[in-house]
Amino acid sequence: MSTRxxxxxxxxxxxxxxxxxxGFATYAxxxxxxxxxxxxxxxxxxxxxxxxxxxxxxVDADGVRVVDLELRTGTSxxxxxxxxxxxxxxxxxxxxxxxxxxxxxxxMEVTNRLPETTTLHWHGMSLPAVxxxxxxxxxxxxxxxxxxxxxxxxxxxxxxxxxxxxxxxEHVQRGVVGMFIVDDDVADALALPDTYGVDDVPVIVxxxxxxxxxxxxxxxxxxxxxxPLGDQLLVNGTHAPYFDVTTTIVxxxxxxxxxxxxxxxxxxxxxxxxxxxTDGGLLDAPYVLDRIxxxxxxxxxxxxxxxxxxxxxxxxxxxxxxxxxxxxxxxxLHDRFDVLELRAASELAASxxxxxxxxxxxxxxxxxxxxxxVFALQGRSRxxxxxxxxxxxxxxxxxxxxxxxxxxxxxxxIHNIHVHEVQFRVLxxxxxxxxxxxxxxxxxxxxxxxxxxxxxxxxxxxxxxxTPYMVHCHILRHEDDGMMAQFTVVE
Ligand SMILES: [Cu+2]
Numbered sequence: 001m002s003t004r005x006x007x008x009x010x011x012x013x014x015x016x017x018x019x020x021x022x023g024f025a026t027y028a029x030x031x032x033x034x035x036x037x038x039x040x041x042x043x044x045x046x047x048x049x050x051x052x053x054x055x056x057x058x059v060d061a062d063g064v065r066v067v068d069l070e071l072r073t074g075t076s077x078x079x080x081x082x083x084x085x086x087x088x089x090x091x092x093x094x095x096x097x098x099x100x101x102x103x104x105x106x107x108m109e110v111t112n113r114l115p116e117t118t119t120l121h122w123h124g125m126s127l128p129a130v131x132x133x134x135x136x137x138x139x140x141x142x143x144x145x146x147x148x149x150x151x152x153x154x155x156x157x158x159x160x161x162x163x164x165x166x167x168x169x170e171h172v173q174r175g176v177v178g179m180f181i182v183d184d185d186v187a188d189a190l191a192l193p194d195t196y197g198v199d200d201v202p203v204i205v206x207x208x209x210x211x212x213x214x215x216x217x218x219x220x221x222x223x224x225x226x227x228p229l230g231d232q233l234l235v236n237g238t239h240a241p242y243f244d245v246t247t248t249i250v251x252x253x254x255x256x257x258x259x260x261x262x263x264x265x266x267x268x269x270x271x272x273x274x275x276x277x278t279d280g281g282l283l284d285a286p287y288v289l290d291r292i293x294x295x296x297x298x299x300x301x302x303x304x305x306x307x308x309x310x311x312x313x314x315x316x317x318x319x320x321x322x323x324x325x326x327x328x329x330x331x332x333l334h335d336r337f338d339v340l341e342l343r344a345a346s347e348l349a350a351s352x353x354x355x356x357x358x359x360x361x362x363x364x365x366x367x368x369x370x371x372x373x374v375f376a377l378q379g380r381s382r383x384x385x386x387x388x389x390x391x392x393x394x395x396x397x398x399x400x401x402x403x404x405x406x407x408x409x410x411x412x413x414i415h416n417i418h419v420h421e422v423q424f425r426v427l428x429x430x431x432x433x434x435x436x437x438x439x440x441x442x443x444x445x446x447x448x449x450x451x452x453x454x455x456x457x458x459x460x461x462x463x464x465x466x467t468p469y470m471v472h473c474h475i476l477r478h479e480d481d482g483m484m485a486q487f488t489v490v491e
Contacts, residue, residue, distance in 0.1 A: 031222050031223065032326070032329055032330075035221065035222075035223070035329050035330050035332075035334075036329065036334055036335065037229075037231045037332070037335040037336075037337070038335060038336045038337075039232065039233070039336070039337045039338050040268075040315060040336045040337065040338050041338070042338070043240040043338045043341075044240055045240050045241065045242040045313075045338075045341040046240060046242075047080075047238050047239060047240055047241050047242070048238075048241065048242060048243070048244075049201070049235060049236060049238050049241040049242065049243040049340065050236045050237055050238045050241070051196075051197040051201065051202065051236060052094060052095065052096050052097045052178060052179065052202060052204075052236055053096045053097070054096065054097050054099055054196055054197075055067060055069075055090070055096035055097065055098050055099070056098075056099050056100070057098075057106075063105065064105045064106065064107050064148065065100055065104050065105065065106045065107070066106075066107050066109060067098055067100075067106060067107070067108050067109065068090075068109045068111075069089050069090060069095065069096075069098075069108060069109065069110045069111070069120070070089065070090055070110075070111045070113055071087065071088075071089055071110065071111065071112050071113055071114050071118065071120070071139075071176055072087065072088055072089070072090070072091070072092065072113045072114070073085065073086075073087055073092075073113070073114060073115070074086055074087070074088055074091065074092020074093060075092055076088070076092050076093035076175070076237060078093070078208055078210055078216075078232075078234060078237065078239060079208075079210050079214075079232060079239050080239065080240075082210065082212070082213070082214035083214050084210055084214045084215065084216055085214075085215070085216070086174055086175040086216070087114060087171070087174035087175045087176050088175050088176065089160075089176060089178055092175075093175040093237045094175050094177050094178060094204065094236065094237045095160070095176065095177065095178030096178060097178060097179045097180070097181060097196070097202055098160070098178065098179070098180045098181070099180075099181045099182075099183065100151050100180075100181075100182060100183070101151065101182070101183045101184065102151050102152060102153065102154070102155070102182060102183065102184035102185075103150070103151065103152070103184075104150070104151050105148065105149070105150050105151075106148065106149060106150075106151060107146055107147070107148040108120070108145075108146065108147050108148075109144055109146050110139060110144065110145045110146070110147075111139075111143070111144040112139040112140065112141055112142065112143055112144075112145075113141070113142075114141060114176075115141060116141065116167075117138045117139065117140050117141065117164060118138070118139060118162040118164050118167070118171050118176065119133050119134065119135065119137050119138055119139060119145075119162055119163045119164050120133045120139070120145070120160055120161070120162060120163075120176075121133035121134055121160065121161060121162065121163035121420075122158060122160050122180060123158055123159045123160065123161060123180075123297060123418070123443070124156060124158035124159065124180075124279055124280060124299075124423070124443045125149075125151075125153070125158055125180070125182075126152060126153045126421055126422065126423070126460055126462070127147075127149040127421070127462065128149055128462045128464060128467075129421070129462060129464045129467035129468060129469050129488070129489070130147065130464060130467050131147035131148065131149045132147075132420055132421065132467075132469060132470075133145075133147065133160075133163055134163050134420065134468075134469065134470045135163055135164060135165035135390060135470070136390070136467060136468065138164065151182055152460075153182060153280070153281070153423070154182070154184055154186065154187070154280070154281040154282065154359065154361075154441070155181075155182050155183050155184040155186065155187035155188075155281055155282065156181075156182050156277065156279070156280050156281035156282075156299075156423075156441070157179060157180075157181055157202075157253040157255065157277065157299045157301055158179070158180040158181070158182060158299075159177065159178065159179050159180055159204075159255055159257065159299070160177070160178050160179075160180050161176060161177050161178075161257070162176050163470070165388065165390060165480070165484075166480050167480065168476050168479055168480055169218075169227060169228065169259050169476035169477055169479075169480050170218055172257065172259055172476060173208070173216060173218050173228060173259055174216065174218075175237070177204060177206070177257045178204075179202045179204060179253065179255060181253075182281075186282075186359055187281075187282060187359070190282075190355050190358060190359075191352035191353075191354075191355055192251060192276065192303070192354065192355070193247065193249060193250060193251040193303065193351060194251070198246065198247070199245075199246070199247040199249070199250050199251060199351065200250075200251045200253070201243060201250065201251065201252055201253065202236060202253045202255070203235055203236070203252045203253060203254045203255065203314070203339075203340060204235065204236050204237075204255045204257050205233060205234070205235055205254065205255065205256055205257060205258065205263060205316070205339060206230070206233070206234050206237075206257045206258050206259075207228075207229060207230030207231070207232065207233050207234075207258045207259075207261045207332075207337075208230040208232055208233075208234055209228070209229075209230045209231050209232070210232070220477060221330070222330075223326075223330035224260070224330050224331065224332075225327065225330065225331050225380065225413045225414070226260035226261065226262075226331050226332065226413075226414060226475050226477065227259055227260040227475060227476060227477025227478070228259045228260055228476075228477065229260060229261055229331075229332045229335075230258070230261070233316065233337045233338075233339055235339060235340050240338075241340050241341070242311075242340070242341040242342075242343050243340060243341070243342055243343065244343050244345060245306050245342050245343060245344045245345065245348070246345050246348060246349060247348055247349045247350075247351045248305060248306065248348045248349070248350055248351045249303050249304065249305045249306070249351040249353075249354065250303070250304055250306065250342065251276070251301060251302070251303050252301070252302050252303075252304065252314075253299065253301050254292065254294060254299060254300045254301070254302060255294075255298075255299045256294040256295060256296050256297065256298055256299075257296070257297075258296055259296060259475070259476040259477065260296060260332075260475045260476060260477055261296070261316075261332050261335075262293070262294075262295050262296075262319050262321070262331075262332070262333065262414065262446070263293070263294050263316040263319075264291050264292070264293045264294075264316065264317050264318065264319040264320070265291065265292050265293075265294065265300075265314060265315070265316055265339070266290050266291040266292070266314075266315055266317060267290070267304070267312050267313065267314060267315065268312060268313040268315050268338075269312055270290050271290065271304070271305075271312060272288050272289060272290045273288070273289060273290070273302045273303060273304040273305075274286035274287070274288060274289075274302060274303040274304075274354050275287045275288075275289050275292060275300060275301070275302055275436070275437055276301050276302065276303055276354065276358060277299075277300065277301035277440065278298075278299070278300060278437065278438070278439075278440035278441060278442055279298060279299050279423065279440075279441060279442045279443045279444055280423030280440070280441025280442060280443055281359070281361070281423070281440070281441050282301075282358045282359045282361075282440070283358055283359075283361075283436075283439070283440040284357070284358060284359065284360065284361060284440075285356060285357055285358055286303070286354050286355075286356075286358065287436040287437065289302075289436070289437065291317075292437055293319050293437070293446065295414075295416040295444065295445075295446040295474065295475075296416065296444075296474045296475055296476065297416065297418050297443075297444040297474035298416070298442075298444045298445075298446070300437065303354050304342070306342060306344035306348070307344060308344055308345065308346050308347055308348050309344060309345070309346045310344050311341055311342060311343045311344065312341070312342050313338050313339070313340070313341050313342075314338075314339040314340040314341075314342065315336065315337065315338055315339055316335075316336070316337040316339055317336050318333055318334055318335065318336065319333060321333065321414070321448045322448065323414070323448065323449065327412070327413075331413075331414060361440065361441060363425045363441075363456070364402050364424065364425050364456040364457060364458035365402060365456070365458075366402075366404060366425075366427055366454075366456045368401075368402040368458075369402050369403055369404045369456065370398075370401045370402065370403060371403055371404070372403070372404040372405070372406060373395060373403060373404075373405050373406070374405075374406045374407075374408065375405060375406070375407045375408070375417065375471065375485065376408045376410050377407070377408065377409045377410060377411060377415045377417070377447065377473060377483060378410050378411055379411055379413075380411070380413055380477075380478050380481060380483065381478060381481035381482040381483050382482065382483060383471075383472075383483055383484070383485045384485070386485075387481075387482030387483075388472070388482045388483070388484040388485065388486075389486075390486075392486065393468055393486050393487065393488055394471075394485035394486050394487060395471075395485065395486075395487035395488075396487065396488050396489075396490055397457075397459045397487060397488070397489050397490070398459065398489070398490060398491070399459055399460065399461050399462070399463045399489055399490070399491055400458075400459065400460070400461060401458070401459055402456060402457065402458045402459075403456075403457050403459070404427065404454055404455065404456055404457075405419075405424075405454070405455045405457060406452060406453075406454050406455075407445075407447060407452065407453050407454075407455060408447075408451075408452040409447035409448065409449060409450060409451050409452065410450070411449060411450075412449045412450070413449060413478075414446070414447070414448060414449060414475070415447045415473045415475060415478060415483070416444055416445060416446045416447055416473060416474050416475065417444065417445055417447060417453075417455075417471065417472070417473060417474075418443055418444040418470075418471070418472055418473070418474040419443055419444075419455070419457065419469075419471045420443075420469035420470045420471065421459070421460070421462065421469045421489065422443070422457045422458065422459060422460070423441035423442060423443055424441075424442055424443065424455040424456060424457045425439075425441070425442070425455065425456045426438045426439070426442055426445055426453055426454075426455060427453075427454040427455065427456050428453065428454050429451065429452075429453045430451055430452060430453075434453075442455075444474055459489050460489075462489060463489055463490055463491045464488065464489065464490075465488055465490045465491075466488075467488070468486035468487055468488050469486070469487055469488070469489070470484055470485070470486060471484070471485050471486075471487060472484035472485065
């Protein structure tokens with residue numbers, strides 16, 4: 001009996017271990033299967049695309065364009081048949097498209113009617129740090145924040161969203177998101193589609209997960225390295241939308257406003273389109289592409305041609321990032337979504353062809369650089385070994401100077417990098433020239449695992465030694481967890 005007891009104990013341990021391992025393997029296999037989302041060919045496209053109303057505000061006696069924005073709670077029918085509690089701007093979900101011109105002085109009157117403190121950041125805008133709306137500009141419930149600045153940058157599709165430290169993911173998920181279009185004379189002189197809501201359409205793409213009772217699921221799926229990943233897409237808050245195209249070409253202002261999902265946009269018939277603008281504005285010339293990859297925060301303006309009576313579906317398909325297996329599956333990189341159906345009328349008004357030349361970009365010159373600085377993204381929450389600290393300035397730049405920033409993803413997780421205040425030029429990626437879609441003005445760029453990019457940044461004249469701008473990963477879970485640093489621009 002004394003010799004059999006250890007044997008029996010050993011057998012019991014082996015049996016329990018086998019049982020646990022088999023259980024885990026089964027669980028992992030089920031999780032792997034369930035992590036795949038594919039809505040292609042499944043959507044009814046039965047809802048007209050909501051187009052956010054234009055909001056140009058009013059011009060006061062001093063010639064300042066004043067734009068009132070009220071952050072509110074509300075409800076919205078995100079998915080068919082259920083009402084979902086949401087947040088919005090001047091409405092229950094999302095916000096109006098704010099529009100202003102280069103050269104104008106604007107003042108935003110942002111009133112917070114939400115139950116908690118938030119901020120509102122003008123993503124892609126060059127402006128004084130105190131007006132930037134980052135974590136240092138909290139708007140408490142009931143308060144109004146009134147930043148003012150002079151719009152001084154080329155025509156572009158920018159956007160606005162909250163930026164409270166540690167809470168950005170949730171506030172964006174709840175719906176405090178809108179587009180901010182900057183106009184200028186140079187863009188106006190080009191024969192591009194520019195009738196808002198007709199042949200010039202905002203396409204704000206977000207992935208959401210809504211439970212059967214209508215509540216937004218704000219959590220992250222098991223094993224996701226990118227934080228929340230929704231199983232349904234919304235465009236301007238519309239599920240399964242269609243848009244009636246009445247002209248031979250249509251301009252789509254694509255914005256990836258998802259908290260963590262990478263979208264590779266293209267059409268179901270692989271038709272090509274003209275890429276005309278990136279984050280910070282128009283390119284020197286249109287580039288013909290059939291896919292455009294956008295990580296969270298990035299924008300692209302594309303012009304697509306349609307024939308009378310046809311329809312085509314914008315899709316989000318697996319991005320080709322060289323990531324496989326477990327990591328790809330749980331980061332949504334195997335997922336496929338139908339996004340938006342374009343339905344061409346049987347007779348189309350003839351549009352002018354897309355101009356062969358667009359704008360001359362006064363791009364930052366690497367030869368003028370006064371120094372190179374490294375920002376190494378590590379794990380899912382650190383830059384250069386440290387998490388975000390509101391009381392620490394990580395970098396100081398001087399007004400009017402040019403710097404090279406070497407941004408490096410040292411981790412096995414996807415990141416991107418967004419720099420406030422400037423539109424930078426991507427000099428190279430892993431030592432190679434950037435592809436056409438990364439050659440225009442950018443404020444956000446994707447960094448696949450173990451990749452690096454060199455960016456050329458030229459700082460403007462907005463000096464403020466005490467208020468920092470942010471540089472951070474725009475995968476919002478990573479940003480909230482601390483993958484953010486602060487820099488000031490000084491005289
Ligand atoms: Cu990240």
